[in-house]
Amino acid sequence: MGAPPPPEELGNAVLFLAGDLAAFVTGTTLHVDGGCHASMGFNNWPYGDSWVPVPIGGTLPRMFGEMIEK
Structure with missing residues (x-):
């Protein structure tokens, strides 16, 4: 591996x-x-995205929205 x-x-x-x-x-x-790729595992993302292998669209803007808007 x-x-x-x-x-x-x-x-x-x-x-x-x-x-x-x-x-x-x-x-x-x-x-x-x-x-x-398999060894990366899954993340429990906040804001209802649950256990997923990659960030879902709703999570990152909510977590980093202020940084993105600047």
């Missing part, structure tokens, strides 16, 4: 996405990064 993927791993991801097994894979990002 945490190491850049070798070329054959990237090729395997491309073959998967191009094949029939990925027929219902839509609207997502496949991170082929040796587990770096």
